[in-house]
Amino acid sequence: MANLIKTFKQDHQNILTTLEKIKNIGTDYPSMSSALKEIKEAFLAHMSLEDAEFYVNLRRKVQLSQDLIRTLDFLIKNLEDLKISSLIFFEKYTSQEADFMEKEFASDFHNFYEKIRKRIELEENQLFPLFGKYIKKL
Numbered sequence: 001m002a003n004l005i006k007t008f009k010q011d012h013q014n015i016l017t018t019l020e021k022i023k024n025i026g027t028d029y030p031s032m033s034s035a036l037k038e039i040k041e042a043f044l045a046h047m048s049l050e051d052a053e054f055y056v057n058l059r060r061k062v063q064l065s066q067d068l069i070r071t072l073d074f075l076i077k078n079l080e081d082l083k084i085s086s087l088i089f090f091e092k093y094t095s096q097e098a099d100f101m102e103k104e105f106a107s108d109f110h111n112f113y114e115k116i117r118k119r120i121e122l123e124e125n126q127l128f129p130l131f132g133k134y135i136k137k138l
């Protein structure tokens, strides 16, 4: 279980590296679409693992203060929202008829990237230190 945080951080690094790569592809939309297809599963698997194995398990199995329980409830909800917007983003830009890419991709991608970057920052700087110590109780 203690290796979970290490796994999450490694995933984050891979996700950020891939997103940076996609950002630098420029206007080659077919390459972008296939790069997105490649990260989609790894990305969704990461969110499910972090959600189910860490936050939901903590909520269920560990005795926590009311404030930490409330924090976890917000987090779980926030992760669900992130999953929904990620699924919409991936569906939009990995589907067959992505002709609208040129018009909307840049701003959609920017928003998506920012959301992911902020979430990763929050996890690594605050959530892992805050909840990491309870991992051995899972």
Ligand SMILES: [Fe+2]
Pocket (backbone or CB within 6 Å): 008, 012, 046, 050, 120, 123
């Ligand atoms: Fe994460």
